Amino acid sequence: MNEMMKGNNDERQWRKVLYEKLPYPDNYIDSTKFLDQLDIERSSKDHSYKELFLAASVIAQQVTVVAIFLSIYQYIVRANGSTKVLFNIGLIDFILVVVGYCIDRILSIEETNKRMSIIELLQSVLLFVVCLRIAAPILQTLTSSFSDDTINALAITFATLHLVFYDYGFVIGEYESFSGTISLNAAVFTAVLLASRLSNIQTVVVFVLLAIICFSLFPMSARVIKRSSMSLHLLVTFTLMIIASLLLWFLDKTLFTVYEVIILFLWVICPLWFMQMLPFKRVLKGPWDIVDHQ
Numbered sequence: 001m002n003e004m005m006k007g008n009n010d011e012r013q014w015r016k017v018l019y020e021k022l023p024y025p026d027n028y029i030d031s032t033k034f035l036d037q038l039d040i041e042r043s044s045k046d047h048s049y050k051e052l053f054l055a056a057s058v059i060a061q062q063v064t065v066v067a068i069f070l071s072i073y074q075y076i077v078r079a080n081g082s083t084k085v086l087f088n089i090g091l092i093d094f095i096l097v098v099v100g101y102c103i104d105r106i107l108s109i110e111e112t113n114k115r116m117s118i119i120e121l122l123q124s125v126l127l128f129v130v131c132l133r134i135a136a137p138i139l140q141t142l143t144s145s146f147s148d149d150t151i152n153a154l155a156i157t158f159a160t161l162h163l164v165f166y167d168y169g170f171v172i173g174e175y176e177s178f179s180g181t182i183s184l185n186a187a188v189f190t191a192v193l194l195a196s197r198l199s200n201i202q203t204v205v206v207f208v209l210l211a212i213i214c215f216s217l218f219p220m221s222a223r224v225i226k227r228s229s230m231s232l233h234l235l236v237t238f239t240l241m242i243i244a245s246l247l248l249w250f251l252d253k254t255l256f257t258v259y260e261v262i263i264l265f266l267w268v269i270c271p272l273w274f275m276q277m278l279p280f281k282r283v284l285k286g287p288w289d290i291v292d293h294q
Contacts, residue, residue, distance in 0.1 A: 047278065052271035054230060057237050058171045060267040061222065064240045066159050066187075067259050069214050071247035073194050076207065081200040089206040096213045097125060100221045107228040129209065136204045143196040155193050161186040162215070171223045178219055187215035 014022060014030050072089070079085035101121055143151055167180030178184075191211030195204045226233040241263065248256035 047275065049271055049275060052274055053267070054234075055172065056267050056271050057234060058168050058222075058226070060263050061233075061237045061240060062166055062168070062171075063163060063262060063266065064237070064244045065214055065218060066163060067244040068240065068247060069191075069211065070155075070159065071244065071251055071255075072210065073207070074251055075247070076198065076203060081198070081203060086200065086203050086206060089203070089210060093206055093209050093213060096210075097121070097217075100213070100217050103221045103224055107224050128212070129205065132205050132208055133201075136201045136208075139192055139195050139208070140198065140201060140204050141196070143193060148197065151193050151197055155190045158186040158190040158193070162190065167219070171219055171226060173223065173227050180219075184215060187211065191215075 014024050014028060072092075076085055076089065101118070162183045165180060165183040165186065167175070167178055167183065169175050170178045170180065188211060191208050195207050195211075198204050198207060222233075222236070225236055244259060245256065248259050
């Protein structure tokens with residue numbers, strides 16, 4: 001009987017069809033012919049260096065924002081709660097909020113009825129500042145039992161996590177909604193850690209507000225700018241790089257060198273490296289593909 005079934009199996013060769021009843025189990029695979037249809041071809045996508053350079057500008061821009069934020073923190077610490085520094089940071093917060101609102105009003109291509117009015121903006125900022133002022137004493141003593149080295153190490157770690165998980169696709173325009181919640185949480189946690197080392201409650205308020213502007217509101221403005229004009233996007237990026245370079249130059253020459261090397265690597269070398277590696281990329285097509293992509 002087994003020999004008869006074996007003979008029938010030999011006569012009725014296995015085929016990858018669903019409309020015919022075959023004497024094989026559903027999970028049967030013909031191992032001798034499984035890879036016969038394997039097709040290895042080079043990737044058909046062709047990227048120019050200019051295209052990759054422009055795409056990498058978003059990464060360089062966000063690295064620069066983080067560098068500026070951390071540099072400002074170091075200047076605040078060195079000033080040791082100076083009233084002048086407090087005024088300057090508060091003025092920076094105010095200017096950034098106004099500029100961000102103007103960008104949204106002038107360059108945004110979204111529907112007019114979805115834009116926030118100036119009254120709504122002032123109400124939101126005022127409410128946030130009041131809540132932040134109430135929570136500032138708690139934030140100020142949150143990490144009093146930790147050493148400065150521990151806080152600095154944690155801040156650098158979470159700032160790096162912010163850059164790794166940042167939603168670059170949202171700024172480029174691939175997605176309509178910001179999905180970088182992990183990066184946003186990491187950035188806010190970094191700001192809270194650093195704010196807990198500040199000696200002045202008012203400074204804590206303006207510093208955390210600066211963090212919210214840089215990591216929560218700036219991605220929206222950066223998206224609007226890039227979708228509006230690539231030239232304006234590059235101008236903003238280079239302006240931020242000049243600011244970061246000046247801050248780091250007067251702060252620490254070593255940090256300035258590290259920043260410039262990172263920007264050079266991410267913005268100039270990595271796109272070129274990607275182009276050099278692209279010819280070695282292969283696309284595998286075989287019987288496991290449901291749809292045969294051309």
